[in-house]
Amino acid sequence: MNRQAPEEKEMAGLYLEEFVVGHVFQHTLRKTVTESDNMLFSVMTLNPQPLHIDFDFAARSEWGKPLVNSLFTLGLMIGISVNDITVGTTVANLGMKETVFPHPVFHGDTVRVETTVISVRESR
Template sequence: MPGLYFDEWEVGKLVRHPIRRSVTEMDNVLFSSLTFNPQPLHIDFDYAAKSEWGRPLVNSLFTLSLLIGISVHETTLGTIVANLGMTDVRFPHPVFHGDTIRVETECLSKRESRSRPDAGIVEFLHRAMNQDGILVAECKRQVFLQKRPAETPEA
């Protein structure tokens, strides 16, 4: 299913995304390294073993990126003009190596653009849960979406 146009969103619409993703040790270490994040809770197994968690935590910004990424196919693929912002980002439960993440998206609000008649703003609430159904991340995301193009008569 391609992304939806502004016109296709209704407040309250809930999308349960079919893609799920298991998080690996490589994901965590590579993401932390690529982003220059030396937090030992993510990359130092000995240090993490002595923490209250007893094992490494997955980098929360990886979790946020995965949350948004999994949602793209059914929300904004090919219809987005721009991301406008992400607010109210929360990580109520840690993600660990081996957790499988699933995502759902709810449309919270929408409004027509004041400056562009061919677009509008939609606010989503994205939620990520682990394999046990525990909420591990959520954020509100404001996107600028195209409206469905007008049908052109065939020649």
């Protein structure tokens, strides 16, 4: 049997000259966060914050249930964006000037991400 090598898949990421200021990426990947995601991330990063891992403690908080670790949320957001923006074309993350967490994320919430290009410049 004569098999041909599969065609090389083009990478989804963009090169510098392909970024357009003002463009908004509506990333199609989504993730519903589970209790296991939150617990494993908190344990792996040695974060003992009871708001993330102690259901009894969190039940007595203003939210009444555990909050998903915000660094997990940030990492998830970056991961979701990689396929559309940097996979195969860039060896570093794009810059972030400000990171805010305006609302908590809870077990069972689905995270969706959009990215807005606010400026384009070559690395210094």
